[in-house]
Amino acid sequence: MLRERLGKELLYFDGGMGTLLQERGLQPGELPETWNLLHAEEIREIHRKYIEAGSDIVLTNTFGANALKFHDDAYSLEEIVNAAVGHVKAAAEQAGNGRRIYTALDIGPTGKLLKPMGDLDFETAYEAYKEVMIYGEKAGADLIHIETMSDTYELKAAVLAAKENTSLPVFATTIFDERGKLLTGADVPSVVALLEGLRVDAxxxxxxxxxxxxxxxxxQITKYSSLPVIVKPNAGLPKQKNGQTYYDVSPEEFAEVMKKIVEMGAVVIGGCCGTTPDHIKAMADACRMIPIKPVEKKNFTMVSSYGQSVFLGTGSKIIGERINPTGKKRFKQALKEHDLDYILREGITQQDNGAHILDVNVGLPDIDEPALMKEVVQELQSVTSLPLQIDTVDVEAMEGALRIYNGKAMVNSVSGKQESMDKVFPLIQKYGGVVIGLALDENGIPADAEGRVQVAKKIIAEAAKYGIEKKDIVIDALAMTISSEPEGAKITLETLRRLRDEVGVCTVLGVSNISFGLPSRPIVNSIFYTMAMQNGLSVGIINPGSEDMMKAWYAFHALMALDSNCEKYIARYAQQPGTTPVQAAGGKHTMTLQSAIERGLKEEASSITAELAEQKDALDIINEELIPALNNVGEGFEKGTVFLPQLLMSAESAKSAFAVLKERMDQSGEVQEKKGKVILATVKGDIHDIGKNIVKVLLENYSFDVIDLGKDVPPEKVVETVLEQDVHLVGLSALMTTTVVSMEETIRQLREKAPDCLVMVGGAVLNQEYADMIGADFYGKDAMQSVHYAQKVFS
Incomplete structure (x- = not known):
């Protein structure tokens, strides 16, 4: 019934829980979820007030209830979930007045970063979510609401756990910054692509x-998303008065803006931190008579990674073909020798040369393709933010890669053969993806354009049975070599044109197939590529290291007014003589240490460092290569051109290079001076150590001596360590509104017992004004700002 109401009428969520519990006596460090058992009537009263205010959907008090947090505590996870669901049900019965009130199992983040950025395995996160979701459905929850997610990878683990283990509707909301980015770099379209592919309900x-x-x-969400849209803002920004936290948007002000938000297209609205039953009542009263905008289907063909989205259909995009053993002796050798560094360099080279998507094919006889495909996909996503194309005929390898892929991948491929469609379409239905459909079936490759168009229509019709829309299908018109089929190019070009004009579907070609057996193949390839783009080619699988192909691409887009003011063409060729070659991707890739660190290539960084250490002093290498590389990446992170995964992988590469240098320095007696001691801690009551861990990695790479006290750290322990270790800078982190009071208490005790110690603070719930109010010396908006402050303190 909820699914039927979605998008047809305005539905109201409830508001904040944490701040209301604080008002009722929740202590710093006390887990809010335990109140389901210890203070049941308080929880029910909050739910009742929200229902009386007009809420249709009420969240259970289970935001932090997962197996990673409640594993050996006095209360079992199942006990907590059962009680939490029961409280909403009881409140609905008491205050619902016959209205249908939906119980939403509330699921928040684990507080950990997933690998490769952090130490939490994808499947471990999945299992943690799976357990609580099974308990929630069994207890009677009506839907699962996954909220406050800042990492698409963790979000995917949670959604899969919900979809695979329950039959409940799944809602998901994320936490964007003012630039429209998640913590780990995803933009709005990439999140939309991921969640539409995973088939969440809103x-x-x-x-x-x-x-x-x-x-x-x-x-942005309403521009790209075909899903019903949820909006749950905070009541403004947190502030402090007389030692109490409050938010600066009144119920009346909140309601006024929420009216505008409904008019823009939101169909499920509510509140988050700082909102109260008064905010929800004012919102419901103000919005009740506003007609909602119908949810409109959007026709964007999007693929995505953790950090960016690529749209097909405007101009022509490039899929780099070099991570594929076909016809590549050196690449086959790399696969057999498990030389992942070579594969990663191929990916980076193609990105540098202009690829928009990277093809990934690791299929060779005598290789465990499912295992290697997963490994290569994970490693590539640690060094490049380009979306990937999963290219395999092995269904096990395809599913394994799609499951752990952080984004919405391209999938190469399915054909018009019934057996192929029966195997591949269920995977696309489950995991999402843009699938390439080969224009061939049980009768082989049609000899004319009409036959290929008919196969394409068959693929599209069969996909629709699985709920896969035409926008998520790209048809391969098949480039047949003209040395054996003289009419091959003409048939392919006609097929492209008809697919664009008659069928309205995106298209792809493996362009170089056209020239097999001919001399000077780049001539034929580049001209055919231009003709194909002219006839509607949406994306070409080419070698971005071929200057002839890239010239064709840049010139075509300039000539067809697809390159505003010819900016890309000018940027590419203004400083180049017409014959300057691009380095071939298959050749030996030379790289500086600085570049290896910036790219996040750990093995490359180690080997280059070992070579450099034979020629230069270790300290010179640190100052001339390592630190400039980290500075460049840090500046890019602050500007928004580098994202968190790249920042952390660069830091890991610098760490691997430094390990080589440290060994040399130990042998030679050379000493690298530490710049100063810094204590880091996530404050008492808070188990989210993402921010702290990021700061730790960066500070260590800048040669600071970091004492990591971990998470849920009492103020007394921070003060004790400061005094024992004679530390002059402490970094405190908090992600939850309810634990900022612990941060304030820690600062108060430091001021009393270690007045010379400076304190920097950070976390999603903080801002400069709040940091000033609780007495911090510095507020770090991101990890790099904390590094800059530490450098200033110890300069």
Missing amino acids: FGINCGMGPEQMIPILE
């Missing part, structure tokens, strides 16, 4: 901002 935003600040994000 998607939107919550936390992090007040309602006014969410409007630009909402504009």
